Amino acid sequence: MPSVPYSSRVPSPTPPEPRPGLRERKRARTRRALVEAATELFTRNGYDATTVADIAAAADIGTRTFFSHFASKEEVLFPEADERVSVAIRSIDERAPDDRPADVLVKALAHPAIVASDDLVGPRAALRMQLIRTVPAVRGRALQMQQDAQREIARHLHAAYPDELDAVDAAALVGAFTGAVGGALDALLDGEDTPDPAQVRERLSRAVGAALAVLRDR
Amino acid sequence: MPSVPYSSRVPSPTPPEPRPGLRERKRARTRRALVEAATELFTRNGYDATTVADIAAAADIGTRTFFSHFASKEEVLFPEADERVSVAIRSIDERAPDDRPADVLVKALAHPAIVASDDLVGPRAALRMQLIRTVPAVRGRALQMQQDAQREIARHLHAAYPDELDAVDAAALVGAFTGAVGGALDALLDGEDTPDPAQVRERLSRAVGAALAVLRDR
DNA sequence: ACCGTACTCGCACTCGATGCAAGTTTGCAC
DNA sequence: GTGCAAACTTGCATCGAGTGCGAGTACGGT
Numbered sequence: 001m002p003s004v005p006y007s008s009r010v011p012s013p014t015p016p017e018p019r020p021g022l023r024e025r026k027r028a029r030t031r032r033a034l035v036e037a038a039t040e041l042f043t044r045n046g047y048d049a050t051t052v053a054d055i056a057a058a059a060d061i062g063t064r065t066f067f068s069h070f071a072s073k074e075e076v077l078f079p080e081a082d083e084r085v086s087v088a089i090r091s092i093d094e095r096a097p098d099d100r101p102a103d104v105l106v107k108a109l110a111h112p113a114i115v116a117s118d119d120l121v122g123p124r125a126a127l128r129m130q131l132i133r134t135v136p137a138v139r140g141r142a143l144q145m146q147q148d149a150q151r152e153i154a155r156h157l158h159a160a161y162p163d164e165l166d167a168v169d170a171a172a173l174v175g176a177f178t179g180a181v182g183g184a185l186d187a188l189l190d191g192e193d194t195p196d197p198a199q200v201r202e203r204l205s206r207a208v209g210a211a212l213a214v215l216r217d218r
Numbered sequence: 219m220p221s222v223p224y225s226s227r228v229p230s231p232t233p234p235e236p237r238p239g240l241r242e243r244k245r246a247r248t249r250r251a252l253v254e255a256a257t258e259l260f261t262r263n264g265y266d267a268t269t270v271a272d273i274a275a276a277a278d279i280g281t282r283t284f285f286s287h288f289a290s291k292e293e294v295l296f297p298e299a300d301e302r303v304s305v306a307i308r309s310i311d312e313r314a315p316d317d318r319p320a321d322v323l324v325k326a327l328a329h330p331a332i333v334a335s336d337d338l339v340g341p342r343a344a345l346r347m348q349l350i351r352t353v354p355a356v357r358g359r360a361l362q363m364q365q366d367a368q369r370e371i372a373r374h375l376h377a378a379y380p381d382e383l384d385a386v387d388a389a390a391l392v393g394a395f396t397g398a399v400g401g402a403l404d405a406l407l408d409g410e411d412t413p414d415p416a417q418v419r420e421r422l423s424r425a426v427g428a429a430l431a432v433l434r435d436r
Numbered sequence: 437a438c439c440g441t442a443c444t445c446g447c448a449c450t451c452g453a454t455g456c457a458a459g460t461t462t463g464c465a466c
Numbered sequence: 467g468t469g470c471a472a473a474c475t476t477g478c479a480t481c482g483a484g485t486g487c488g489a490g491t492a493c494g495g496t
Contacts, residue, residue, distance in 0.1 A: 023462050051451065062476040067453065102432050140358025147361060150401060168421060171405030172398045172429035179397015180390045183368060187389035203386060211390035214320050215433050241493050269482060280445040285484065
């Protein structure tokens with residue numbers, strides 16, 4: 001199995017890991033070194049001016065090896081799986097008996113792990129957001145990941161309400177929600193270089209609420 | 219001004235074109251030849267197996283010239299500006315006096331030019347849709363275009379209702395709408411290879427309606 | 437007929453990405 | 467420990483997308 005990033009060989013669905021093992025620890029360290037080197041170089045010299053060879057060299061790793069950890073240059077900006085997706089999934093699975101589909105989504109959005117998510121703030125997240133807004137390749141990748149997340153969530157929502165929502169309805173509902181959040185976030189961060197997290201969250205939930213309200217009583 | 223596609227120099231907002239001129243006609247013909255050659259080759263051999271050099275050769279044009287018509291290989295799949303965006307904009311500008319913001323969007327969605335849009339059907343559109351679903355680079359590009367469209371529409375909606383919708387609220391509202399449509403469409407075309415246009419449209423509007431209804435009475 | 441400009445196109449080059457075929461290291465038996 | 471297989475790293479060669487440059491060609495206006 002050549003050319004496919006090795007990480008994909010170790011899905012590790014539920015942690016039955018009594019001990020990571022030396023090999024895996026080394027590998028993780030290398031991976032981390034690449035992420036850090038990339039962050040540093042992107043910040044200092046910019047995304048386009050930084051080559052994959054630069055990153056590998058800075059991490060003291062063969063250029064070829066970079067691609068056994070990350071499938072592409074963009075990938076190094078998204079080293080961890082999106083926390084928010086799994087939170088949304090869990091919100092669906094652990095729904096209250098009398099929750100309507102839309103309630104589940106609203107509650108997921110209010111979930112602590114989502115509200116407190118560092119995806120919007122934090123040192124590396126700031127760089128990520130900036131690059132998403134300025135580098136086409138990165139933006140494209142981010143949008144793809146968002147669409148994948150939507151599909152996944154819609155799948156679960158449909159499974160949770162098989163009688164009331166078919167697959168298409170569920171996708172439309174999830175799309176409306178994530179679309180509202182995404183649109184608001186996009187507008188909200190438009191001119192900002194260092195947004196205040198608390199303020200963003202406040203403004204975001206107001207805007208989403210307003211959008212849903214407008215839809216409700218039109 | 220090298221390397222920037224020449225087409226971007228000719229936005230031509232409103233047609234004051236008394237005569238295209240030989241030069242422009244030639245250029246347009248070349249462009250068309252490239253699109254057709256690309257369509258043909260993509261269909262026959264697949265996207266990845268077709269190089270830009272192949273396309274240019276098939277159109278009997280220098281490889282270098284391809285990039286003076288299209289900024290990238292993906293671009294050749296989207297030769298004309300998205301009709302739907304301008305329709306949505308026009309729907310906003312020509313709104314009825316008592317239309318609420320959401321009404322405007324709903325009406326735009328029902329607009330003939332959108333309902334009858336060949337973006338989902340037609341020979342080239344089918345190829346496009348298939349490649350969007352299978353080739354990451356194409357999907358990324360399509361999603362970027364959709365986000366650009368959302369921003370544009372939100373900007374106009376905000377301008378049309380400056381007192382009731384600020385920029386963020388407008389973006390959230392438009393995001394909810396387009397998200398619902400996009401999500402439904404994505405799910406709807408999931409397994410289909412040759413979807414029936416009429417049926418798609420019918421099912422689509424039902425799903426979007428359902429999503430909005432669910433939001434309305436949650 | 438003349439000239440400026442718009443466009444074409446070949447050439448050389450950079451960079452991201454991949455196949456291949458060694459090497460090297462780890463995990464696991466015995 | 468010894469030995470072996472699998473996991474991982476790495477250099478090398480190669481391909482294709484995309485760009486700067488500079489020379490050539492054709493159109494458009496005078």
